[in-house]
Amino acid sequence: MPQINFAPVQGLKLPAPKHIDVQGLKTRYYEAGQGEPIVFMYGGNFGSSDSASSAPVWSLNFLPLSDGFKVIAFDKIGQGFTDNPVRNEDYTMASVIRHAAAFIEALKLPPVHLVGHSRGGFGVTRIALEYPHLVRSVTIVSSGTLSPRVSPNEVILSNSPYAPYSRESARWIYEGYSYDPKKVTDEWIDAVMEVFEQPKYKVSVQKMVEEGAGARYFLPELAKQKRETLNWLREGRLQRPTQVVWGQNDPTVQVEGGFDVFDMIAAHNRRTSFNLFNHAGHFSYREQPERFNALLAHFVRNASA
Amino acid sequence: MKPTTRSITVNGAQVSMLQAGPTGATPALLLHGGRTGQSPIAYGSHLWGKALQLLGADRPVVALDLPGAGGSDLVSPNQLTIDGLREHLDQVIAALGFEKVHVVGHDIGGLAGLWLTLSSPRKIASLSIVASAMAPPMGDGLDDIVFQSVPAPLWSRESQFWAFDRLSYFHAHIDDGLLDACVAAGNGAPHRAAVAAMRDEAIRMRNFGIPAMKGKMWAILRDKGIGVPTQLVWSDNDPLAARDGGNMLFHILAEKQYATYFHIINRAGSFAFREQPETFAEIVGSFHDGVDAMMPAKSAA
Numbered sequence: 001m002p003q004i005n006f007a008p009v010q011g012l013k014l015p016a017p018k019h020i021d022v023q024g025l026k027t028r029y030y031e032a033g034q035g036e037p038i039v040f041m042y043g044g045n046f047g048s049s050d051s052a053s054s055a056p057v058w059s060l061n062f063l064p065l066s067d068g069f070k071v072i073a074f075d076k077i078g079q080g081f082t083d084n085p086v087r088n089e090d091y092t093m094a095s096v097i098r099h100a101a102a103f104i105e106a107l108k109l110p111p112v113h114l115v116g117h118s119r120g121g122f123g124v125t126r127i128a129l130e131y132p133h134l135v136r137s138v139t140i141v142s143s144g145t146l147s148p149r150v151s152p153n154e155v156i157l158s159n160s161p162y163a164p165y166s167r168e169s170a171r172w173i174y175e176g177y178s179y180d181p182k183k184v185t186d187e188w189i190d191a192v193m194e195v196f197e198q199p200k201y202k203v204s205v206q207k208m209v210e211e212g213a214g215a216r217y218f219l220p221e222l223a224k225q226k227r228e229t230l231n232w233l234r235e236g237r238l239q240r241p242t243q244v245v246w247g248q249n250d251p252t253v254q255v256e257g258g259f260d261v262f263d264m265i266a267a268h269n270r271r272t273s274f275n276l277f278n279h280a281g282h283f284s285y286r287e288q289p290e291r292f293n294a295l296l297a298h299f300v301r302n303a304s305a
Numbered sequence: 306m307k308p309t310t311r312s313i314t315v316n317g318a319q320v321s322m323l324q325a326g327p328t329g330a331t332p333a334l335l336l337h338g339g340r341t342g343q344s345p346i347a348y349g350s351h352l353w354g355k356a357l358q359l360l361g362a363d364r365p366v367v368a369l370d371l372p373g374a375g376g377s378d379l380v381s382p383n384q385l386t387i388d389g390l391r392e393h394l395d396q397v398i399a400a401l402g403f404e405k406v407h408v409v410g411h412d413i414g415g416l417a418g419l420w421l422t423l424s425s426p427r428k429i430a431s432l433s434i435v436a437s438a439m440a441p442p443m444g445d446g447l448d449d450i451v452f453q454s455v456p457a458p459l460w461s462r463e464s465q466f467w468a469f470d471r472l473s474y475f476h477a478h479i480d481d482g483l484l485d486a487c488v489a490a491g492n493g494a495p496h497r498a499a500v501a502a503m504r505d506e507a508i509r510m511r512n513f514g515i516p517a518m519k520g521k522m523w524a525i526l527r528d529k530g531i532g533v534p535t536q537l538v539w540s541d542n543d544p545l546a547a548r549d550g551g552n553m554l555f556h557i558l559a560e561k562q563y564a565t566y567f568h569i570i571n572r573a574g575s576f577a578f579r580e581q582p583e584t585f586a587e588i589v590g591s592f593h594d595g596v597d598a599m600m601p602a603k604s605a606a
Contacts, residue, residue, distance in 0.1 A: 006598035248559060259548075266541060266571040273570055273584055276555065279563035291564070294595035298587040305583070 004067045006293040008060040017055070017081070022103045028081035029074035029103070030055050033066030036136070036304045037109045038296070039074070041100060043118025043143075045218065046078030046091065047208025049164035051173035052195040054080030057188065060289035061115075061296070068297060072112075074103055076123075078204050080195055091204075091213040092221040097123055101131045111136040113300045118253075118282065122146045122229065128240050129232050137241040137303035139296060140261060142250055142282050145222070147257030148230055148264075156251045165196040177282035179249035188286070233261075236268030241303040243273045245295070247280035247287070271303070308357050308368070312376065315393075315400050321376030323350040323368045326361025331405050331430050331597055333360055333589075334398070335368040338412020338437070338575075340513060341385055342373055342499030345455045345468040347491035349375030352411075354483065356578035359586030360409075364593065369397065371414070373499030375490050382502040386514030390417045391424055398428055407593045411435040412545075412575065413513065420518060423525050426532040431564075431596045433589050434554075435538045436575050439515060441550030442523070442557075451544050460491030472575040474542040483579075523557075530561020534596045537566070538588055540573035540580075564599065566592065 017028050040062065044053040055073035062071050075082035077099040078091065085091055100123060104112055113136050116124030121143025128135040144151030156176050162169035170192040175181040195201055208214040232238070242265050246258030255276065262274040275295060277284045285292040308325040326332075335357070339348030350357075350368035360366045372393055373379035383389040394417065398406060407430045410418030415437030422429045434440050451471055456464045465487045469479045490496055503509055511517070535558050539551040548569065555567040568588045573580040 004594075006594060248555075248565075262569065262571075266569075270572045270581075271584070273568060273588065275588070276567040278555075278559040278565035288564075288595075290598035291566070291592070291595035294591040294598060295588075298591035298594070302583050302587045 004064060004293075004297055006064050006290045006297070008064055008289050012063050014056055014059055014062065020103070020106055022106050023099060024086075025077060025083035025099065027074060027077075027083070027099070027103055028055065029072055030062060031070070031072050032062065033068070033070050035069045036300055037070040037072060037112040038065060038300060039072045039104060039112045039114055041074075041076065041114065041116040041120035041123050042079075043120045044079065045093075045096070045119055046084065046204040047214060047218075049205045049209070050160040050162070050169040052079070052170070052192050052201065054191055054195050056191040057283075058285070059187070061285050061293055064289070064293050065297060069300065070109075072107070074100070076100060076120075081198070084200055084204050084207070088207055088211065088213045089217050091207055092217050093119070093122070093126075093225055094221060097126045097130065101127050101134060104131075104134050113137045113139070113303060115139040115141065115296065116143070117141040117285065118143055119145045122226070125233070125238065126225070126229060129229065129237050132239065135240050137300060138238070139243050139245060139299065141245045141285060142247050142253050142258070143261070144253040144257065145226065146229070146261055147253060148260050149254050149257040151253050151257070153252035167193060170196075174283070177250070177252060179247065179279050179281040179287055183283070183287045230264070233264040234267075238265050238269055240269075241271035241299070242269060243275060243295075243299050245275045245277065245284060245292070247282060247284040248276055248278045249280060250282045252282050273299075308361070310376075313400055315396050316380065318372075318378040318380045319376065320378075320397055320400075321350070321370040323353070323357060324366065325357050326365045327363070328365055330364035331407060331593070332365040332367060332403055333407040333409055333593060334403070335360075335366065336394070336408065336410035336414030336418055337368070337371060337374065338410075338414050339374070340413060341371060342496070342503040343509075345452055345459060346465050347374070347460050347487045347496050349486070349490045351375065351483070351486035351490065352576070352579070354478070354579045355582040356585050359582055360590055362586075362590070367401065370495070371417075373495050373502070375495065376493065377495055379495050379498040379502065382505070382508050385499060385502060385508065386511065387417055387420050387518045388514050391421045394421050395425055403428060405430040407431045407433070407596070409433040409435060409589060410437070411578070412437050413439055416440045416515065419531070420522060422531060422533055422535075423522060429533050430600075431534040431536075431592060432531070433536050433538055433592060436540055436543050436546045436577060438543075438545035438547075438550065441554040449545075460488070460496075462488050465491070469576070472544060474540070474572050474574040474580055478576065478579040526557055526561075531558055532562070534564035534592070534599070535562055535566075536568060536588075536592050538568050538570065538577065538585070540575065540577045541569050541571045542573060543575050545575055564596065
């Protein structure tokens with residue numbers, strides 16, 4: 001393996017973002033480095049007014065790993081700086097997955113190593129199931145969406161005491177997700193604020209909340225798709241090297257759910273491993289970036305050998 | 306690069322080892338498992354197989370023969386206890402000139418590594434406990450029947466194959482190279498000395514000093530915890546080291562050590578480093594790299 005410094009370097013900035021047309025939607029992504037391609041898919045979904053994920057959430061992993069790999073972090077449809085869905089009925093996880101797969105296809109890369117967190121962990125699993133020709137390996141990080149168990153995140157994160165679209169609200173949410181609140185850096189919150197400030201983001205909140213796309217389309221469609229996905233995993237349809245990474249101190253996802261995800265996949269897929277990080281909440285890749293980066297680099301190297 | 310055999314003299318006794326890898330990074334020290342003189346397998350550095358080279362891709366790796374195993378002399382029956390082993394390991398680490406070392410211990414070697422780290426953490430960069438049924442709390446366990454009907458004669462090729470087969474998920478790794486080395490180790494003077502020592506009932510009954518040591522160990526873990534990054538590397542199909550015990554030990558260590566990790570390797574029994582060497586090296590190698598990156602100043606030695 002090329003010598004990689006797995007520790008994030010203070011003050012180093014992401015390269016300028018790029019844009020590509022995917023399904024007629026302007027899609028923002030970051031790209032750096034050379035080698036086996038790793039594509040990061042973050043969590044959350046469109047239409048939240050108290051937190052907002054976007055590609056820079058991977059900054060602590062993207063930059064160190066760009067020393068040895070081609071790393072790509074993109075904004076999902078309706079999130080970050082990628083255009084919103086055109087129709088209300090496209091505010092679904094299925095459309096997020098179609099868009100993500102179309103994005104990967106548009107980059108014309110050899111099969112990629114997918115890394116997905118939370119709702120993105122569900123997303124990358126689904127891409128590997130539906131579009132296996134695009135995928136070389138799968139890393140699933142703390143995904144309550146994929147776990148067959150109840151997730152208590154609504155208990156931890158409902159009714160933020162702060163105003164919508166505020167720094168304080170975003171900080172309250174991500175601290176609630178974390179083991180160590182000090183790991184929620186200003187740089188992270190800055191990225192959230194940039195997303196909040198776009199008019200198109202407020203439109204997505206309007207659609208999901210006020211116009212009811214969340215209740216009418218997103219949640220019921222996700223529930224159906226989740227049942228199908230769990231059945232597919234239990235049938236052994238996930239046929240790529242897979243690692244499951246979980247945070248021991250995630251207040252929003254049960255550790256037992258991580259074991260369940262591992263067990264479902266491992267029953268049919270030899271190349272499956274389970275990795276539990278102590279002192280890590282929902283964002284293990286931000287709370288322990290050195291360890292996460294080293295694990296991912298070794299995994300990707302083996303999966304491409 | 307093929308591993309090479311090396312011997313050093315510590316306190317007048319021969320200590321034999323396999324080594325691989327380039328110099329530069331913090332070295333890794335591998336401690337094999339087995340109850341020397343008692344196990345139906347003649348354990349030793351020869352068990353690590355391909356994992357030794359894989360772990361040595363980027364850093365020096367030394368796999369020891371513990372006293373009474375392989376080519377390492379048994380100086381006294383005291384070395385067949387966890388306390389005796391700990392003392393021995395301290396001396397070997399000093400003799401090898403290691404300032405810092407990543408310790409990787411399998412089975413009883415994992416427990417020895419744990420005791421070494423708790424007693425003298427100064428030179429330990431990290432600890433990996435691999436498939437160690439003896440390291441977690443035992444509770445009121447069941448009697449161990451995995452080796453209930455070992456075929457005679459002990460330490461013959463057939464008998465050792467049977468024992469490996471009992472402990473493995475799949476038997477393909479039990480090849481001629483492994484069995485040749487195990488038969489040679491079983492016939493070696495150190496192993497014969499360990500077997501002879503075990504004929505003494507008093508030595509046998511102290512059970513490698515494990516029960517006496519574990520009480521002290523839990524008190525330290527309860528009060529102070531372990532001072533270095535520590536991971537447990539378990540297997541999904543290990544007839545000895547169950548997930549439940551590993552998970553409980555993880556929680557005990559995680560209480561006071563932030564850098565604690567629990568890994569499970571799929572389709573492997575007690576010998577994940579032989580049965581799934583690439584995955585094993587991925588998990589252990591990435592731990593060493595990650596710990597080095599977390600503590601660049603400390604691991605520069």
